[in-house]
Amino acid sequence: MKGQIFARVLRFFQKYAPSITLAVGVLVFWEVVVTVFAIQQFLLPKPSAILTEYLNELRLFLDPAGASLLFEASGATLREAIGGFVIGCGSGIGIALLTARWTAVNQALMPFAIAANSVPIIAFAPIMNNWFGITNPFSKMAIVSIIVFFPTMINTVRGLTLIDPNQLELMHSYAASPMRIMRDLRIPNALPYIFSALRIASSLSVVGAIVGEFFGGPLWATLGDFITQEASRFNFARAWSAIIMASLIGLSMYFVVLALERWLMPWHVSFRTDSS
Amino acid sequence: MSETKCEPVIQVDRVHKVFNPESENRVVALSDFTLAVERGEFISLIGPSGCGKSTLLRLMADLLTLQEGELKINGKLPAEARLDRDYGFVFQAATLYDWRTVSKNVQLPLEIMKYPKAEREARARELLALVELEGFEKHYPWQLSGGMQQRVAIARALVFEPTLLLMDEPFGALDEFTRERMNMELMRIWEQKDLTVIFVTHSIPEAVFLSTRIVVMSARPGRIIKIVKNEVEYPRVFASRKTQQYYETVNEVREALASAHSYEI
Ligand SMILES: Nc1ncnc2c1ncn2[C@@H]1O[C@H](COP(=O)(O)OP(=O)(O)O)[C@@H](O)[C@H]1O
Ligand SMILES: [Mg+2]
Numbered sequence: 241m242k243g244q245i246f247a248r249v250l251r252f253f254q255k256y257a258p259s260i261t262l263a264v265g266v267l268v269f270w271e272v273v274v275t276v277f278a279i280q281q282f283l284l285p286k287p288s289a290i291l292t293e294y295l296n297e298l299r300l301f302l303d304p305a306g307a308s309l310l311f312e313a314s315g316a317t318l319r320e321a322i323g324g325f326v327i328g329c330g331s332g333i334g335i336a337l338l339t340a341r342w343t344a345v346n347q348a349l350m351p352f353a354i355a356a357n358s359v360p361i362i363a364f365a366p367i368m369n370n371w372f373g374i375t376n377p378f379s380k381m382a383i384v385s386i387i388v389f390f391p392t393m394i395n396t397v398r399g400l401t402l403i404d405p406n407q408l409e410l411m412h413s414y415a416a417s418p419m420r421i422m423r424d425l426r427i428p429n430a431l432p433y434i435f436s437a438l439r440i441a442s443s444l445s446v447v448g449a450i451v452g453e454f455f456g457g458p459l460w461a462t463l464g465d466f467i468t469q470e471a472s473r474f475n476f477a478r479a480w481s482a483i484i485m486a487s488l489i490g491l492s493m494y495f496v497v498l499a500l501e502r503w504l505m506p507w508h509v510s511f512r513t514d515s516s
Numbered sequence: 517m518s519e520t521k522c523e524p525v526i527q528v529d530r531v532h533k534v535f536n537p538e539s540e541n542r543v544v545a546l547s548d549f550t551l552a553v554e555r556g557e558f559i560s561l562i563g564p565s566g567c568g569k570s571t572l573l574r575l576m577a578d579l580l581t582l583q584e585g586e587l588k589i590n591g592k593l594p595a596e597a598r599l600d601r602d603y604g605f606v607f608q609a610a611t612l613y614d615w616r617t618v619s620k621n622v623q624l625p626l627e628i629m630k631y632p633k634a635e636r637e638a639r640a641r642e643l644l645a646l647v648e649l650e651g652f653e654k655h656y657p658w659q660l661s662g663g664m665q666q667r668v669a670i671a672r673a674l675v676f677e678p679t680l681l682l683m684d685e686p687f688g689a690l691d692e693f694t695r696e697r698m699n700m701e702l703m704r705i706w707e708q709k710d711l712t713v714i715f716v717t718h719s720i721p722e723a724v725f726l727s728t729r730i731v732v733m734s735a736r737p738g739r740i741i742k743i744v745k746n747e748v749e750y751p752r753v754f755a756s757r758k759t760q761q762y763y764e765t766v767n768e769v770r771e772a773l774a775s776a777h778s779y780e781i
Binding site for chain 2: 404406407409410411412413414415416420424425428431505507508509512
């Protein structure tokens with residue numbers, strides 16, 4: 241058992257050794273360049289300075305008596321991103337499922353969905369801020385949900401309708417009902433399409449939330465505003481520590497989606513191993 | 517074998533099928549096609565690509581709609597026969613669902629027909645044993661070879677005990693060696709069960725090894741050139757391929773096919 245865990249850890253490092261080396265290399269290079277060329281810290285802080293700020297905030301967060309502004313702002317942004325992700329992706333999948341039954345409705349909707357998908361929806365952020373109130377977290381969730389809605393809906397519709405004709409004929413040969421075909425063919429067929437949309441949506445939702453926050457909101461309460469405030473005060477190491485938090489949020493949402501994907505479709509090509 | 521007193525399992529009467537009748541890519545896929553298949557027969561349809569073999573099979577299966585002529589399956593219209601689940605269909609590609617295990621794939625028709633779980637599992641096990649795939653119940657399709665996948669497809673087509681099996685080039689994608697093994701297995705299953713089979717193929721040896729009759733077709737428009745009655749003795753075993761009768765039948769089919777093509781080349 242212990243040997244097995246050790247072997248897994250070893251395999252993990254073997255697999256990611258090049259990436260880890262690259263990351264460490266880049267950080268060291270960054271630190272050296274900033275030090276050697278004496279670059280002003282407001283232009284580019286050293287990684288070590290960012291890390292110090294970050295650890296300081298982490299200590300405040302872990303200390304029951306202290307309060308970390310950075311971690312509270314991160315929590316707010318995380319809630320907005322998740323809320324928007326759930327609302328947007330949920331309704332995208334839901335509407336795709338509803339319209340998949342009516343090909344005509346579907347075909348009428350798709351061109352609009354594809355057109356809407358190429359609109360820079362983030363431009364609506366100030367409007368959402370006015371609609372829902374600039375301090376209301378729902379204004380950011382609204383932006384996020386609109387951004388993730390279209391790719392999710394389009395991909396789900398594709399997955400529900402792009403089906404091998406033989407697989408449909410097979411269902412017809414058993415005189416299967418439309419509900420049955422939906423449940424046992426269309427939906428499983430759509431899962432890989434849905435998950436590829438959700439993976440994109442997981443990163444988009446953090447981007448959407450933060451850009452929405454740039455357009456205004458309660459002071460220091462969200463990562464977007466935290467970055468704005470600290471940058472305007474030339475506290476660049478603090479701004480960078482917020483950027484790191486934003487990346488961590490984006491990555492964790494991505495990995496949650498990936499884990500869900502593995503759990504729901506273990507049969508999929510991307511998870512096949514040669515041992516059978 | 518069976519007497520002519522009972523009505524034929526399949527009655528095809530002057531069937532005509534035209535694709536895109538109004539447009540310039542109008543194709544006469546089948547022309548004046550007449551054929552009666554008795555219970556327990558094994559009929560092979562052989563002919564060049566595009567001669568309407570798949571079209572005929574799809575018409576029987578009610579996967580295409582009939583425009584002209586009459587077609588009866590067990591005395592019923594194809595649509596009724598489909599709703600009664602009178603036939604099992606096997607495609608050239610195994611058409612298994614990636615997200616289902618082998619056993620779950622075989623159970624699919626039974627789930628649709630609302631069989632209880634215990635019976636579904638028992639039947640799937642029985643059919644997988646019939647196609648010699650015991651122990652693979654929990655595997656996923658991608659873990660099996662092409663021949664094994666096609667055996668799963670056959671098990672799935674037979675699991676609800678249809679008396680008619682429609683097969684569209686089921687072994688077309690397999691290598692010669694696997695194909696011969698599959699032929700033996702199909703022969704054994706056909707002899708063991710009370711089955712009528714309509715079998716589309718491109719292979720003359722395969723048709724002669726398996727069939728009671730071989731329908732030789734030609735293209736544009738798809739029609740019957742000749743029906744060869746196959747006198748190769750039963751039981752058909754490995755050695756059947758070395759008999760005089762086998763050679764003669766192979767040649768008869770080959771000549772019929774050649775005569776159909778002579779003016780096309
Ligand atoms: N759905 C379809 N629409 C238009 N033409 C078709 C369709 N299906 C088959 N055909 C045409 O009908 C003819 C017979 O096809 P098919 O029955 O598939 O031939 P085979 O199975 O003998 O190769 C071919 O010329 C083919 O192009
Ligand atoms: Mg064909």
